[in-house]
Amino acid sequence: MPTHCTDFAQLRAALDPATLGAAMHALIRELYPFCRSITGDGFRQTLARLDKEVPLEVHEVPSGTNVFDWTVPREWNIRDAYVKNSSGERVIDFQHHNLHVVSYSVPVRRKMSLAELRPHLHTLPDQPELIPYRTSYYKEDWGFCLPHRQLQQMAEDEYEVCIESTLEDGHLTYGECLVKGASAQEVLVSCHACHPSLANDNLSGVAVAAFLARHLAQVPLRNSYRFLFIPGTIGSITWLSLNEERARAIRHGLVLTCIGDRGNFTYKKSRGGNAEIDRAVGHVLEHSGRDYTTVEFSPYGYDERQYCSPGFNLPVGCLMRSHHGQFPEYHTSADNLDFVDPVALADSFAKLLSVFELIEQNRTYINLNPNCEPQLGRRGLYGAMGGTHIRQLEMAMLWVLNLSDGSSSLLDIAERSGLPFDAINDAAAMLLRHDLLAPVQGDEPVASHPR
Ligand code: ZN
Secondary structure, three states: OOOOOOOHHHHHHHOOHHHHHHHHHHHHHHHOOOOOOOOOHHHHHHHHHHOOOOOOEEEEEEOOOEEOOEEOOOEEEEEEEEEEOOOOOEEEEOOOOHHHEOEOOOOEEEEEEHHHHHHHEEOOOOOOOOOEOOEOOOOOOOOEEOOHHHHHOOOOOEEEEEEEEEEEOOEEEEEEEEEOOOOOOEEEEEEEOOOOOOHHHHHHHHHHHHHHHHHHOOOOOOOEEEEEEEOOOHHHHHHHHHOHHHHOOEEEEEEEOOOOOOOOEEEEOOOOOOOHHHHHHHHHHHOOOOOEEEEOOOOOOOOHHHHOOOOOOOOEEEEEOOOOOOOOOOOEOOOOOOOOOHHHHHHHHHHHHHHHHHHHHOOEEEEOOOOOOOOOHHHOOOOOOOOHHHHHHHHHHHHHHHHOEEEEEHHHHHHHHOOOHHHHHHHHHHHHHOOOEEEOOOOOOOOOOOO
């Protein structure tokens, strides 16, 4: 992954949001039909496709491996599944939609009446046209999911029920991509990739993460970025268990999910609630000019639950557009390719790039002329030009000079001044060029991009 751009501004200028959004949507479209689960070939197939976007290290962890209080489950694979009526017609057909089978269903092949079959049929009476998404990972069971409308039309009959699946010792598979920066300090970007044909909950996070990895590799970075494509819950538990020491290097982290729908952003804070990542995301959203929602941490949701468990307590938040579980399409066949929008995907990508840019550029400086204000006019830094942006930049310079006593970062200054981080950062860059500022020791800018 070669470096092509000198900085984020150049990267941003080289990107066309419409092209980017269309490319991410096209990737989702390709991944959508694969029958993923927490283990198995659907997951591997997904990683193989992602590897064409960004080089992935694929890990295979054997079934039965103890990972903290959990055990890596047996591997599940499925070839076919259906319910046939006595005329031989497939009235429920896995080949038509993979949500029709409860994930991790054990193999079944027998004839039964509707009354016998009925406890194994799952529907959504309130959303009668939609197929629900159901799983049975940790309890041996089998079942089918179908629109409630269709269930109502099923007559008493002798049905032939077939689930051609295997549940055997095998592996849990996950993918990892490390984009190296100058330091060993890491930013974690984690997304679950274990849902079958569900677009927003799952594939939107996967696509945006893959594109971020590809593009971050093109700019010089201070932090290293670790991208994880894992099965939900058991995947993060497994990764943390196998990488307990490495996890301690994580300075900032985000779980990405439900990031492709047309709703406004929702940010769920890390357990600490005031980590730099919480403040960086909050700042970017606050200055985006769009409504957004911030929610406090709770021990429910996606993999942030594991990263924020007390033994790790990592600064990991969760970025979403619509909040999982709170939109009607969630975990149904309506979370489809039309529900995710190229414009929203590109917007999510851009916001995340801004968050990482902020983290890369957030430094602490010392004012080298702290006894009263330096004379900025004499240096051509003050009142040289009119216009709002220049006035904002002048204000930003005054704030940076005043608060740069070695204890306030640029983000601290942006928050306290109410000015956008970009203005504060631009002001610091100008003051630096005029020898009015110096970075505190250990916080020097990245000069080159060692690999
Ligand atoms: Zn989900």
